[in-house]
Amino acid sequence: MANIALLYDKPSDAGAFSGGSWVAGLPLDNLKERDVQRLARTTDALTASTRFRVDLGTARPFPISSFALLNHNGTTAATWRIVVTNDDDDSDPGARTADTGDLPLWVPTVVLGSLPWGAFPWNGIDPDGYPAGVLAFHLLPGAVLGRYVWVYITDTANPAGYFQAGRFLAGEAWSPEVNASYGASIQYVDPSETRRTRGGRRLVSARPRHRLFRMDFEALTQNEAMGTAFEVQRRLGKAGDFLLCLDPAADGSIRFRQTIYAALSDLEPASITSHRTWAWGLTAEELV
Secondary structure, eight states: OOOOEOOOOGGGGGGEEEEEEEBBBGGGGGGGGOOOTTTTTTTSSOOTSSSSEEEESSSSSOOOEEEEEEEEOOOOEEEEEEEEEEEESSOOGGGGGEEESSSSSOOOOOOOTTTTTTOOTTTTTTTOSTTTTTTTEEEEEEEEEEEEEEEEEEEEOOOSOOOOESSSEOOOOOOOOOOOTTOOEEEEEEEOEEOOOTTOOOEEEEOOEEEEEEEEEEEEOHHHIIIIIHHHHHTTTOOEEEEEETTTSSHHHTTTEEEEEEEEEEOOEEEEEEETTEEEEEEEOOOO
């Protein structure tokens, strides 16, 4: 199991988005909004339209290792390619510091063995099998530097006639030197209200479910405690958003069940537990 990847420092949110062709009422800048239901939509499904660039500016160099595209309508045949470069129009391959090549926008979502033979989709993808909506996530082997992030999406056969998405994140994902302790948990929270009538019937006011991740880090260094745990709380509070992947190396069908776009449900202290060792707890409440 790989150490968790926590994307909380997102320079893309302060970047300038441009490129492609986007509907005026559903502009590209909506990809910077925390609300994944606030969509950006292209004018058509042509490859020249379904692309965009994020200019991170020159205030300081930003390490980039992690990318996420949430609540998209891409088909199971769609691909995306991510390029990090110092060339404003990405015409110079030599200026690229990362180029993922074409990647599937979807990965298998059905856990092997969870469906009987004949019912298992040949591509392993159940479009309804993504918790809290569709999420494309990619993690580079290591962080790179570059002023511009280009995202190229190819989905020309999309029956909707356009491509849309609700959120884009890019930044350096943090992974601790020592992973979260055993006992980390994932659960669904159901806020539905139940009651019994006088005759004994059980009535339910159904509400959408969301996931809750809970984990403890019991072997943080002082730099991790002060440089990450402290900063996550200072920067985000309960209002900020982040992306958490419990096991980036897991098979896709497992990885995406263990990946959550979330906010902190509470702020927990970072505490010294022994010489040069710190502990911190994190509870992630899903945003939908």
